[in-house]
Amino acid sequence: MVEQRNHLIVIKPxxxxxxxxxxxxxxxxxVSIPITLFLSALGQSFYDFLPLIYTQVISIVILAPxxxxxxxxxxxxxxxxxxERNLFILGFxxxxxxxxxEFIIYVGIYGAPFYVRLPGLFFHAxxxxxxxxxxxxxxxxxxxxxxxxxxxxxxxxxxxxxIIPVMVITFFTYFLSWLTYQKTTERYLEPK
Numbered sequence: 001m002v003e004q005r006n007h008l009i010v011i012k013p014x015x016x017x018x019x020x021x022x023x024x025x026x027x028x029x030x031v032s033i034p035i036t037l038f039l040s041a042l043g044q045s046f047y048d049f050l051p052l053i054y055t056q057v058i059s060i061v062i063l064a065p066x067x068x069x070x071x072x073x074x075x076x077x078x079x080x081x082x083x084e085r086n087l088f089i090l091g092f093x094x095x096x097x098x099x100x101x102e103f104i105i106y107v108g109i110y111g112a113p114f115y116v117r118l119p120g121l122f123f124h125a126x127x128x129x130x131x132x133x134x135x136x137x138x139x140x141x142x143x144x145x146x147x148x149x150x151x152x153x154x155x156x157x158x159x160x161x162x163i164i165p166v167m168v169i170t171f172f173t174y175f176l177s178w179l180t181y182q183k184t185t186e187r188y189l190e191p192k
Contacts, residue, residue, distance in 0.1 A: 020090070028072060028075070060158075069131065069144060072124065076091055082188070083188055087189065130180060
């Protein structure tokens with residue numbers, strides 16, 4: 001809620017309702033996915049001269065984590081007068097929207113088994129919630145780098161077909177997300 005006092009605009013704290021939560025879930029689909037696709041296509045143009053195996057490794061292992069984690073965090077900078085916990089939840093929802101879309105693409109279009117892609121759906125929610133926590137604590141870059149590093153590890157293990165490390169990294173990401181959720185408070189964030 002916005003209020004004007006003595007020629008100053010004051011933004012009052014608000015609770016996040018279902019409409020706003022759905023908005024952020026959808027943002028993971030209609031904002032984050034197009035940004036990811038655009039940046040990925042831009043990256044592809046820089047290494048067309050490389051053999052296919054190098055292209056896949058660079059694309060999946062290195063660029064995808066950097067691009068996807070940025071794309072998922074982007075809608076979160078639309079924050080205003082939220083609590084840390086609400087921002088964390090909105091981050092989780094953006095990542096979940098992104099993960100749902102990726103899940104549908106891999107299972108529906110590429111024919112990947114749903115049980116193989118299911119953990120990745122929640123990985124995106126957990127990694128984005130970590131970035132949201134970083135934004136709430138004014139440590140966005142550190143938590144972005146953490147999310148990219150976790151994503152990098154999971155993708156590297158997947159590319160070399162090592163399912164156990166993929167699962168360990170995925171569940172470690174879930175655990176970190178749960179730990180950071182436990183640290184969130186109902187403290188309202190000040191608009192910057």
